[in-house]
Amino acid sequence: MTTDTAVATVHPAWLPDAALAPLRALPSAVLLSGPCAAAARADLGPDVPVADADLVVAAAGGAGGVADLGVDGGLDIPAGGHVLVRTPDRTVVLGADDASALRGLYALARETAVAALTGSTPAPGVTTHAPEQPLRMLDHWDNVAVHPVMGQVERGYSGGSIFYADGEVRTDLTRVAAYARLLAATGVEAVAINNVNVHAREARLLTDGLPDVARIADVLRGYGIRTFLSVSFASPRLLGGLPTADPADPDVAAWWAAAVDRVYAAVPDFGGFVVKADSEGQPGPFAYGRSHADGANLLAGALRPHGGTVLWRAFVYDHRQDWRDRRTDRARAAHDHFAPLDGEFAENVVLQVKHGPMDFQVREPVSPVLAAMPRTRVAVEVQITQEYTGQQRHLCYLAPSWSSVLRFPLDGTRPVASLVARGGVVGVSSVGDDPFWTGHPLAQANLYAFGRLAWDSTLSPADVLDEWIALTFAGAPSAALARVRAALHTMMDGSWARYEGYTAPLGVGFMVTPGTHGGPSVDGYEYSPWGTYHFADRDGIGVDRTVATGTGYAGQYPEPWASVYEDVATCPDELLLFFHHVPYGHVLASGTTVVQHIYDSRADAVAALDGVEAAWESLADLVGTVVPADLDTRVRERLAEQRRSAVEWRDQVRTYFWRKSGVVDASGREVF
C-alpha cells in the first residue's frame, strides 16, 4: 500500500505487491500440480530448478522432488495444514495438499511481513500449522437479481456483488479471483455464493444456472476455495414442477438426487448446500409436518454419494410474535427447535448456529445450542458484514467479539472453538464491488481476522491486527510502519467496546432503526412482531429470562452458566439486561447504577472518538506515500459519519432514558 491508487482501481487489501515481494525476490520452485499451482506461480514468478531454489512450495505426496530436499520423510503434515521448514539453505512450504500449500505460501508471506513489522527474524526450524476448524466458510448474502427491498447484497454495505450484476452472473470474474486469493491468505476454504434468502432468480442457480456456478467454482478452485450454494427447500416445486417438497415423498428425494448429480457433473468438488428453512418466510419441512432433521437429511442423502455437506441454519424463530406476550422468547427458539433433534441428523449435516441467540447484536450471550447437541455437527456463524455493528460506516474491529465467543467455555470446560470443531466456523461476508472491498477500508481487517480466528481461535485480536497491518502496509519504511501500527491499534483495538458503549446498553440490543438496522431508534423494535424487546418503562428495563420468574432461557445453559445468568448478582454487567429486568437504580458490579451507566457510557464512548480521529490525523504526513490518498479520503469520510451517528446514538439513548426515568445524570452532561 505504498502507491497512491486512484479509487477506480481495486485496493490490494492485505496482499499488495510489496507483501509478496520478499518471497518473489527469492529463486523459487513451485512443485504443485493441482489447481492452485498457477496461483502460487503467479505470486512467485518463474520456477528455478529445485536445487537452485531458496523457496520451495510443495504438497505432500504431490509432485516429485520434495523427498530430495530431505524435509518430507519424518514430517507429520496435518490435514488441511502445512509445515514450514526453514533451513540455512532454503525455506520449504509443504502443504497437506495443493490448496494447503498455497495457504502455506501466504502464511510465509504473512510471517515475513510480521517480522518486518516487529523487527524480529523467523528462527530456523520446522513449524507445523493445522487448522482448528476443518470448515472455514464465508456466506455471501448476494442476490443475482436486485431485490426491491434488500438490494443486490442483503445487508451489504460495500456496493454491489462481485459475483452478480444486471441480474446475471458477471461475465468478468477477475474480481472474484482477486477475492479468492485474499481469502486463501486468511485460511478461508469455502464460500457460499448466494443469499440464504433464496428468491426466484437465485433458486435457479441450482438448475439452469449451473454453467455459471461452474465458472465461479473454477475461479475459486484456483485458490483452494470450495463452492457452496444456498438453495430453496421448495426447489422440487419451484424448479422441478413437483406438487410437493415433502421430504418423505420419494419423488422429492429422487428430484434432489438428480439435481445434485447434475451439480457434481458441473462442479466435481462442489461443497454442498446452505439452507435457511422455515425461517423468516423461507419454505421448509414444517409445511409437510416434518422436522428439521427430516428436511436436512433429505438433502444430505442426495449429497452423500458425492461427499457434499448440508449446512442447515438454526436461525428458526417466530417472526410474527406479539409484543404483548412476554412468555414467548425468541432467544429460546433455536434451542427449543433443535436440541430435541440431537442425534437425528445425518453425518454430512452441519447445523449452522448464530453465535448468539438473537441476531448478531453487538453484545449477546453465546448461544446455548452450541453445547446442547453433542451428537450433531455444529458450526458457529458470525457476521462480518456489520449489519448491527455500524454498517462499515463505524469503525468496529470485531475480532475481540469473535474471539470472546470462540474462547468461551460454554460447557464449563471446553471453548466454543472446540465444541464446533466437527462443524466449523461460518462468517457472513462483508465484501462487495467497492474499490476497498468492504466500504470502510479498515473493515478489511474484520474479513482478514475472521479467516485467521477460524483457523486458530487462540490468536489474540491484537496480534491478528498486527498481521493485517504488516501485510496491508508491507514495504513501508519501518518508522512509518511503526506509526501506522500504533495509530491503528489506538483506533481499532477498543472499537468494538466503544461501539457497544454508545449504542444499546448492557446486552439489551435492538435499539436500531427498523428495516435498515442503521442508526438509533430506542423503541424501533419495541412494539414489533420480531421478538426484540427491552421492556423499558419509567421504573426499569430489561428482559427477565430467568427460570425463576422469566422466560426460562437461562435454563438452556449448562452449568455454571445457567446459575451465573440466573442470578442478578452474578450475571455479568454486559449481559445484565439480556437476562434481567432491573430498576434504573440497580447497582452494577462496576459500582454505578444502570441508568448512570447508560448516561456515562454513551458520553464516554463518543468522547473517545477524539482519540480515534487524532490517531488517524497523526498519519496525515504519510498520505500519498504509505497511506494512499483515496484511502485516506474514504477513512475520513467514514470517521466523520461515525462521529455524526455516534452523537445521534448518544443523545437519543441518553434523552430517551432521561425522559423515561426522570433520573438526573449525575455528570451534569446535556440531555434534551
Next chain:
Amino acid sequence: MTTDTAVATVHPAWLPDAALAPLRALPSAVLLSGPCAAAARADLGPDVPVADADLVVAAAGGAGGVADLGVDGGLDIPAGGHVLVRTPDRTVVLGADDASALRGLYALARETAVAALTGSTPAPGVTTHAPEQPLRMLDHWDNVAVHPVMGQVERGYSGGSIFYADGEVRTDLTRVAAYARLLAATGVEAVAINNVNVHAREARLLTDGLPDVARIADVLRGYGIRTFLSVSFASPRLLGGLPTADPADPDVAAWWAAAVDRVYAAVPDFGGFVVKADSEGQPGPFAYGRSHADGANLLAGALRPHGGTVLWRAFVYDHRQDWRDRRTDRARAAHDHFAPLDGEFAENVVLQVKHGPMDFQVREPVSPVLAAMPRTRVAVEVQITQEYTGQQRHLCYLAPSWSSVLRFPLDGTRPVASLVARGGVVGVSSVGDDPFWTGHPLAQANLYAFGRLAWDSTLSPADVLDEWIALTFAGAPSAALARVRAALHTMMDGSWARYEGYTAPLGVGFMVTPGTHGGPSVDGYEYSPWGTYHFADRDGIGVDRTVATGTGYAGQYPEPWASVYEDVATCPDELLLFFHHVPYGHVLASGTTVVQHIYDSRADAVAALDGVEAAWESLADLVGTVVPADLDTRVRERLAEQRRSAVEWRDQVRTYFWRKSGVVDASGREVF
C-alpha cells in the same frame, strides 16, 4: 350498484347506469356545441326535437333554441354555475357554459337520486347553483416512472396510476375518461396530472411529453376538466440546457416563455403549473438568492399571456431539523416564509397552503397563513388520499374534517372558504387503477365529498354522504336503500372521530411508522430531522407553541385565536397538545385527565368498531343484489385490517403512556 360486478371490471362509483336511468328515460335534447356535448349526449341518449323534449341541457349564449323555451331571458347564470328550471312541461339545465351545463346535468341526476333516497319530490321552479370556489382542483401525486421508494403513485393506496404505466403515459385513456366523468359530477374542474415531487422522467412532460399531455387534456376537456402540470423549477437547467434557473436571468424567463408557448400550442385551454419549490429537496429560487415571489412570478409571467395560473405550494420548511432544538418549529415555517411576501405575488399566482401547519395529520389547527395574506390569492389544500388517516385500509370519512376547516372563522369572522375564494380548493387525489378507484370502496365517498364541499362548503357532511349513497346505490329498492343508508351513516359519520380516537391524541400528531406513515410508532418521528415531535417524558407531553414560553406559533393567528390557543385554559381539548406541553394529570375541559383521556379514547374508539362491523354485517342479505359481492368482499377485508391495525394503535399508545407515566388506567383495562 344493483348488479354483481366481477372485480376485474371497474366499479361505476357514484355514476352507475341506474343513477342516470331516470334522466335517460326522458325525451331529451342536448343543445351544446362545445367539448362536453358528447358526454352529455352519451349519458342521455339521442336527441329529440327541443319542442318534444322533457329534458333540455343547454349553455347560456350557446346553441340556439333555448330562448324559445322561455327560461333564458331573465335568468342570471353565475359564472361556472348553472340554473335548473323545473316546469310542469320539462326540466331545463342551463349552464353558464358548456362544462357548467354538463355539471348541471349530473347535479340533476344527483337531485333525482336524493329524492328517491329521501322520498321527496323536487319542487317546480328555478334554482341557481354557483360554485363557491372558482378553482376546484385535484392534484395527482402520480409518477410516470415508478419511483424506487414512492412507487407509481406517491402516497397512493389504490394501485397504479390511471394516467401512467410502464414508464409512459397510457395508450388507453378509457379509465381517465371515466374518472373525468365522475369528477364532473362532483364539481371538480381542474386536475394536475403529475406528482409535485417532479423527478427526471416527469419533468419532461413539459417538453417532449407534450403530445401525451395533450392526449390526456383532450379526454379531460370532454368533461369540463382543465389540465395542469407539476413542473420542476429547475426545468431551464434540466430540460433547457441553461446554466441556471435563476428567475432574474433573462434567458431563464425566455426559456419559460417559449416552453409555455409550446404547451398552449398543444393544449389551448391548459390550466397552468403546480410548483413545489425549495421544499423537501425540490429545487427553487433560494439557490439563486431569490424569494418565492420571484420564483412564482417568473412562471406567472410566462403563463399570463395565455391566461394560465401558477399554483405555488407553501409547504416549505426545514426538513433537516435537529430534534434537540426546541426553538425551531416546523409549524411556523409557512407563515414565516410567506406572510412577509404578501402583495408581491403576481395576480395569476395562487399560493397553495395545506389546511394545517404540519402535514395532513388527523387533527391540526387551521393554517394561519390562510388569513395572513389578504393581497395574495390563496388556496387551501386537503388530502383525499389517506396518507395519515388510514391509507384507505381504515374507514375514515373525511368530510367532517374538511367541513370544519372550510367553515372555520379564521380571521374572527369569515370562514376559510371565503378567505380562499380568490384562490380555490385543492385536494390530493386518492385514485388509482384499483377496480374500486380508491382501494377501500367506501373511500369513494371522500373523493365525492371533496368536490361537493369545494363547490359548497356549507353542505353538511351527512347530507353529502346521503348524496353519495343515493347515487352509488341508485336503483335499489327503497326498503333496501333505506337500510344501506342507515348502515353507512352508522359506519361513516363518526369514522374520522374514531380514527382520531385510537391514533395520536389531542392534536399532537405524527405517531406513525416512519417512511410509510402507516400504523403506530409513538416515538417513530420523535428523534427525527422532520420537525415532528411530541416531547413526551415521564411527567407530561405536548409542544409548547405559546408566545409566552414556547415557539410563538400561537401568535401567528389573528384574534381571537391567538389568545384562545395561547391560554391552556381556553385551548380546545382536541388541540391541547399541539399548543401546550402539559402534565399527564392536566384536567381537560372534558373533565378527565390527559393520560386518562389517552387511555379511554384509544379503547373506546376501538370498541366502537363493533358497531361499524355490525352495521355492514346487517347488509349481508343484500350482497349479490344491492351490494355487489366483490365490493362486500373488499369492504370486509378492509374492516378486518382496520380492526387489526386499530387494536395495534390502541395497545401501543396505551402501553407507551402507561410505561412512561406510570399512571394506572382508572378503567382497569389491560396494558402491557
